[in-house]
Amino acid sequence: MKQLFIIRHGETDNNKAGIIQGRSLDASINDLGRMQAEAIREAMEPFEIQKIIASGLRRTHETADPLATRRKLKIHKYSQLDEIDFGVLEGRSFTKIKDEVMEVHEKWKGGDVDFAPENGESPRHTFNRANDKVTDILENSSEESMVFFIHGRLTRILLSEWLGYGLRNMHKIEHQNGAINHLTWHNGLFKAVELNKTDHLLELV
Numbered sequence: 001m002k003q004l005f006i007i008r009h010g011e012t013d014n015n016k017a018g019i020i021q022g023r024s025l026d027a028s029i030n031d032l033g034r035m036q037a038e039a040i041r042e043a044m045e046p047f048e049i050q051k052i053i054a055s056g057l058r059r060t061h062e063t064a065d066p067l068a069t070r071r072k073l074k075i076h077k078y079s080q081l082d083e084i085d086f087g088v089l090e091g092r093s094f095t096k097i098k099d100e101v102m103e104v105h106e107k108w109k110g111g112d113v114d115f116a117p118e119n120g121e122s123p124r125h126t127f128n129r130a131n132d133k134v135t136d137i138l139e140n141s142s143e144e145s146m147v148f149f150i151h152g153r154l155t156r157i158l159l160s161e162w163l164g165y166g167l168r169n170m171h172k173i174e175h176q177n178g179a180i181n182h183l184t185w186h187n188g189l190f191k192a193v194e195l196n197k198t199d200h201l202l203e204l205v
Helices: 013-017 031-043 058-071 098-109 123-140 152-162 167-172
Strands: 002-008 051-055 075-078 145-150 180-186 189-197
Touching (some): 002 152, 031 058, 051 058, 058 075, 123 145, 145 152, 152 180
Parallel strands (some): 002 145, 051 075
Antiparallel strands (some): 180 189
């Protein structure tokens, strides 16, 4: 049985400002994000970690770095684990395009998980590319305990399918910057141990 931890990256200035980042905005984490990364390192102290994986975007690398440095491990980076591509919505303020964003979300909640924003990706396509990579890593790695630093919407997409909610219910998966999800994987099946762990973040301003 393998242990895996799915961790959302630390806060960026875009997160703070409500800017949709998606896949095309390769922002760094901000001061709070760096504190969150350090808090993650401390929260993972009780666990044996043998491998660290991140998306191809710098906000995940920077969040992973304190843990990787502490454990003297390389960060393995894969673009297949990048955030969903929100297409023309990326780089825009949620408050200014709320109606457009909600229209997309309502389509997904209604079950149209093949719908993609213009020039973007659908949840099903995003799940397939990311799940294929995670499965490949789990099946072909000798390590028994590994950490994946990824993104908010991608976390919802993966966990909703892995845990049997279905993509149309991905909005029910709670997440925030720096949150930790602990799962097990055995014979191709994922089980939740602890979801959206955030107590390590409570004292951060």
